[in-house]
Amino acid sequence: MTLLPHDRYCNEIAHQVGQLRDLVTSGVDLSATVPTCxxxxxxxxxxxxxxxLRWVDAMVRSRAQERIEREQVPLGAGPETEGDAAAxxxxxxxxxxxxxxxxxxxxxxxxxxxxxxxxxSGFWARRMAHEITVHRADATLTVGQPYEVAPDxxxxxxxxxxxxxxxxxxxxxxxxxxxxxxxxxxxHLHATxxxxxxxxxxxxxxGENGVTWRRGHEKATVALRxxxxxxxxxxxxxxxxxxPGLEVLGDRELLDFWLNRTTFG
Numbered sequence: 001m002t003l004l005p006h007d008r009y010c011n012e013i014a015h016q017v018g019q020l021r022d023l024v025t026s027g028v029d030l031s032a033t034v035p036t037c038x039x040x041x042x043x044x045x046x047x048x049x050x051x052x053l054r055w056v057d058a059m060v061r062s063r064a065q066e067r068i069e070r071e072q073v074p075l076g077a078g079p080e081t082e083g084d085a086a087a088x089x090x091x092x093x094x095x096x097x098x099x100x101x102x103x104x105x106x107x108x109x110x111x112x113x114x115x116x117x118x119x120x121s122g123f124w125a126r127r128m129a130h131e132i133t134v135h136r137a138d139a140t141l142t143v144g145q146p147y148e149v150a151p152d153x154x155x156x157x158x159x160x161x162x163x164x165x166x167x168x169x170x171x172x173x174x175x176x177x178x179x180x181x182x183x184x185x186x187x188h189l190h191a192t193x194x195x196x197x198x199x200x201x202x203x204x205x206x207g208e209n210g211v212t213w214r215r216g217h218e219k220a221t222v223a224l225r226x227x228x229x230x231x232x233x234x235x236x237x238x239x240x241x242x243x244p245g246l247e248v249l250g251d252r253e254l255l256d257f258w259l260n261r262t263t264f265g
Contacts, residue, residue: 004156006108009125010100012153016132017053017096020046020139024089028143031083036138036238045142046088047078049135050095056124057099060106064113099128116167130157137238147229151191154232155200158189161235162204162213165262169210176261182206185254188220189235191228200228204258222250237263 024030030043037045051070058064058073070076079087106112108122116123133149134157140147149157169177184207191200203220204213224231226246233239234246237259241248248255 003122003126004152006122006125007104008152009122009129010103012129012150013053013103013125013132014096014100016129016136017092017100020049020132020136021089021093021096023136023139023143023145024092025085026143027085030085030088032142034138034142036141042139042142043082043088045135045138046092049132050078050088050092051076052131053092053095053099053128056128057095057102060099060102060110060112060121060124063106063110065111066113067115068113103128116164117171126156126160129153130160133157134233134236134238137233137236141238147233149229149232151194151198151200151228154228155191155194155198157232158202158235159215161262162202162211166211166213176263179261180206180211180258181208183208184221185251186218186220186222187255187258188218188223189231190217190223190225191231192225193227206258220250222248222252222254224248224255235259 024046028042030041032042034040034042034045040048054073054076055068055070059068075091079091081087103121103125106121108120108125110121111119112121112124113119114123133153137147165177168174169180186206187204189202194200199215201215201217202213203216203218204211224234224246230239230243230245234241234243241255
């Protein structure tokens, strides 16, 4: 599957950091519970995201060949004072500047440790672009603000998620992933609001030998149709399947089965 250009991921990280920073300083309640991540408040969500950006910056900047523990990253936990929107936003903005600078300097092919088979800075640029894309959705859903994401990023986020699921199933002792094996079942994702050139449709097949997938329009055991952003968020379990604009055709139990077993990553 063709990746987006490295600079596109870097630009998107910077854009999403700016969007999340603006949300933090818009007068929202930082203590509000995030409904899609109920163990976190909105402030904890932002601290998690900023900490992840600083962690990746530390690994890329040092060309780490083994995992750096997050506790070792300077300022990784965020400002000492809780509830200070200005300090939290400034800390997040600095994290974004650091990681984008490190990723741009490294380019896509510099060897850096990762938890998958693709151990380079390009993996981390893509991973952080999609990590913050989805977590900003968590934040906007918490405060009831509208959420938009560029179609090329949304489509690539679905590609990456499917690749991660496939990698975990093949390489990690994850019981939920193992349960996805089975004969003759398939899932079709169909974005209904994109240009044909984007080819924003996917076929996912759950076979005896594991999960396979490809872009394209094909009949399946169950289909999830709707606007691309909604399909993305539903597939990441950020929107219920019965949300306005989404349509499930066929064996909904299979789609639920998939969603309940792909919460890792």
